[in-house]
Amino acid sequence: MPCTHLHLLLLLLFLSPLSASAKNNNKAFIIIKGNQTLLSSQSIFRLGFFNPSTNGHSNWYLGIWYASSSPKPVYVWVANRNRPVSDPLSSTLELTTTGHLILNNPLNGVVWQSNNKKPASNFHFSDSGNLILTGDSSSGSSPVWQSFQNPTDTWLPGMNVTWQTTFTSWRTPSDPSSGSYSLKLSPTFNEFQLLHNQTTPYWSTGNWTGQSFVGVPEMTVPYIYTFQFLNPYTPAASFRYIVTSSSPGQPRLSRFVVDSNGQLKQWTWEPQNQYWNMFWLQPDDQCRVHALCGEFGFCSSGENLLSPCACIRGFCPKNEAAWGFKDYSDGCGREYGDSSCDGRDTFVAVGDLRYDGDVEMWRLQQVSKSSCEKSCLGNCSCVGFYYNDKSNLCKILLEAPVNIKNTSSWTGITEDVLYIRDQIKESSSKRSVSRGVIILCCVVGSISILGSTLFVFLILLRKSKKTKKEEEDGFAVLNLKVFSFKELHKATNGFSEKLGHGGFGAVFKGTLQDSSTFVAVKRLERPGSGEGEFRAEVCTIGNIQHVNLVRLRGFCSENLHRLLVYDYMPNGSLSSFLSRTSPKLLSWETRFRIAIGTAKGIAYLHEGCRDCIIHCDIKPENILLDSDYNAKVSDFGLAKLVGRDFSRVLATMRGTWGYVAPEWISGLPITNKADVYSFGMTLLELIGGRRNVISDTPGEKDEKEPEKWFFPPWAAREIIQGNVDLVVDSRLNGEYNNEEATRMATVAVWCIQDNEEIRPAMGMVVKMLEGVVEVTVPPPPKLIQALVSGDSYHGVGNGLSGTSCSEGRGCSDLMTGLSSPGSRSSFGGKPPSSP
Structure with missing residues (x-):
């Protein structure tokens, strides 16, 4: 039956008592059957059978979803989430003569039934997404059952939440069965908690303030949401929210969802752009979700990762198929079976991994590592231990930790190293060595001198191989290869093909012999530490993975040689596209994507890593482009790797002073806001398609020095005045998105504010660029303004008070490092016509 006809039939049925019809015929009333669906009155929601799987599974469910809000259905309620049907065509939703809703299937019988205590005689499907059963007229037609009181994972506007209400996640994005995570009112009835297995809280909203x-400051968004919390701190507590209409007759669509990955997300529908916008989520770090990766699985944060979970070394997923569907709850098991309890197990260092939460353990103070190992081997319940070389603290793990995290996802401060108990696996090589020792002993008995010499030689050789293996195994979990200098010398053909040169050293193109893969080899010229410290810092860099950061493949640390091996980026650096005479021209779409990608990479270094990493050298030369022109930030972490005496590095980095924040020169402590300033300067170059410093080349007979023109002061003034079109690269011939250009240019001016407290954090910069946060008109940067006007600049709280800019000097030294005797500098005038 067509949907419209069915709808008209239901309207007619509503005009007369449904109970009479059902009871007189002594038959259940079929509401929908098979592929039929039912729309709410304004066609906002749809009720029917659906199959969420994309892998061909024939599991069908009765549910409610938005009728036309997205090309991909967004489901808000599921009836039979734990008992799917395989034959939807013969399945029916019925209102029985006893007044209950049932989902009936000929093969399985009744697979779901409403739990109303009073019989219903009518039903209603509202535009709020609520399926309601009401009693007969004698009972006042009050609801006897409603889907709002029996939710699944989605909290819709108008839904009243009490202590009895539980929102439970889907098991996976394509499996609506009950997952591991839920949202409920706390036992104190004054806050909401996210729970694992409905027992372990791992995030809460914090107390209600009235x-x-x-913990949810976003609730103060004006004119959109109205929140009502009645009777907090009592068992009668109830909470709901209402969303104001975006326009008359057009409700604003919004929903809170307990995601299958354990995060609570708020989504709002953008009707103009026709997409769901994620307005808010908690925990904002996915790795703060309790037991996300299960036992012996560790979590890594960051956008665009294919999977947040991985198994520690020596383990593999217990349920490989489930991991493929993003269900990691089963965790990881040993690749070669459980360890024994005969005291012969060994221990494997599994990298710089941490855990949070509670785990049963012993703590042993002031003990050696070998004593820590013996204590673990003496207890069959011990699965491993953490050991701190500096404090000699041993923590014996008596159960598998379930909240292990990659160090880049960790914000705590600890220097513990995790060792996991592992079973000794006899190999043929070890057996052959054993036989060799026996034979050698026989030889010693007959030829003592020669035998002793051979024995000593074999012991030394074995020890040397073991030491090298231990060194290399220490980095295996990081997927870093330890190269020899000879290997890299051969791979780069004697360092013959130079790709570029930066403040930290030269970069050469190379080819790995075992895979014919192109790599970029950076030869550091300023190793600022010994080999041990260098390796420790490389571990930190190697653990950091993000789609907008260049991946470190391996390293070399031999004698005084310090080399890093990165993925090769075929399209080179952004700087090669910023020359006005270059034949290569980036489209606006590509530029905007590069801007957001670069911002996300820097934001991850600042906010997504265990310790904040300040890049210290953001500039176009350090923004590389892959084969698809995706931005990859390079050289991150190198400032720390070569030592924090970075002013010495800057002194030799010609042409990069224009990216240096004022605090570098003033002597103030350097924070991550210095990177924000450099990013803003780079953003101006990307918009204008030109370098920030431009020289007018004089004629052959012109004896004057070339005039150097500084782009940012002029660009900032035009952007603030609303003349963004004058700043955008003229070579684009107007083919760019004006809204994106205005947003991007305004963000750039916010980033180059001379007062670092005014500059936004990089995480906020990403939101501003993406349009999630409104970008207001910034104030003119005082230092930039002084350069334009020629006035004296008096900085406030930035150590630059009294700096003179009246002659195009002083501040020009500070900003560009280009003023020299006899040179001419221009800051506020019209840009050169032929740069």
Whole structure:
């Protein structure tokens, strides 16, 4: 039956008592059957059978979803989430003569039934997404059952939440069965908690203040949401929210969802752009979700990772198929079976991994590592231990930790190293060595001198191989290869093909012999530490993975040689596209994508890593482009790797002073806001398609020095005045998105504010660029303004008070490092016509 006809039939049925029809015929009333669906009155929601799987599974469910909000259905309620049907065509949703809703299937019988205590005689499907059963007229037609009181994972506007309400996640994005995570009112009835297995809380909203929750400041968004919390701190507590209409007759669509990965997400529908915008989520770090990766699985944060979970070394997923569907709850098991308890097990260092939460353990103070190992081997329940070389603290793990995290996802401060108990696996090589020792002993008995010499030689050789293997195994979990200098010398053909040169050293193109893969080899010229410290810092860099950061493949540390091996980027650096005479021209779409990608990479270094990593040298030369012109930030972490005496590095980095924040020169402590300033300067170059410093080349007979023109002061003034079109690269011939250009240019001016407290954090920069946060008109940067006007600049709280800019000097030294005797500098005039 067509959907419209069915809808008209239901309207007619509503005009007369449904109970009479059902009871008189002594038959259940079929609401929908098979592929039929039912729309709410304004066609906002649809009720029917659906199959969420994309892998061909024939599991069908009765549910409610938005009728036309997305090309991919967004489901908000599921009836039979734990008992799917395989034959939807013969399945029916019925209102029985006893007044219950049932989902009936000929093969399985009744697979779901409403739990109303009073019989229903009518039903209603509202535009709020609520399926309601009401009693007969004698009972006042009050609801006897409603889907809002029996939710699945989605909290819709108008849904009243009490202590009895539980929102439970889907098991996977394509499996609506009950997952591991839920949202409920706390036992104190004053906050909401996210729970694992409905027992272990791992995030809460904080207490109710009367207007909002302490931990959710976003609730103060005006004119959109109205929040009502009645009777907090009592068992009668109830909470709901209402969303104001975006326009008359057009409700604003919004929903909170307990995601299958354990995060609570708020989504709002953007009707103009026709997409769901994720307005808010908690925990904002996915690795703060309890037991996300299961036992012996560790979590890594960051956008665009294919998977947040991986198994520690020596382990593999217990349920490989489930991991393929993003269900990591089963965790990891040993590749070669459980360890024994005969005291012969060994221990494997599994990298710089941490855990949080509670785990049963012993703590042993002031003990050696070998004593720590013996204590673990003496207890069959011990699965491994953490050991701190500096404090000699041993922590014996008596159960598998379930919240292990990659160090880049960790914000705590610890220097513990995790060792996991592993079973000794006899190999043929070890057996052959054993036989060799026996034979050698026989030889010693007959030829003592020769035998002793051979024995000593074999012991030394074995020890040397073991030491080298231990060194290399220490980095295996990081997927870093330890190269020899000879290997890299051969791979780069004697360092013959130079790709570029930066403040930290030269970069050469190479080819790995075992895979014919192109790599970029950076030869550091300023090793600032010994070999041990260098390896430790390389571990930190190697653990950091993000789609907008260049991946470190391996390293070399031999004698005084310090080399890093990176993925090769075929399209080179962004700087090669910023010359006005270059034949290569980036489209606006590509530029905007590069801007957001670069911002995300820097934001990850600042906010997504265990310790904040300040890049210290953001500039176009350090933004590389892969084969698809995706931005990859390079040289991150090298400032720390070569030592924090970075002013010495800057002194030799010609042409990069224009990216240096004022605090570098003023002597103030350097924070991550210095990178924000450099990013803003780079953003101006990307918009304008030109370098920030431009020289007018004089004629052959012109004896004057070339005039150097500084782009940012002029660009900042035009952007603030609303003349963004004058700043955008003229070679694009107007083919760019004006809204994106305005947003991008305005963000750039916010980033180059001379007061670092005014500059936004990089995480906020990403939101501003993506349009999630409104970008207001920034104030003119005082230093830039002084350069334009020629006035004296008096900085406030930035150590630059009294700096003179009246003659195009002083501040020009500070900003560009280009003023020299006899040179001419221009800061506020019109840009050169032929740069």
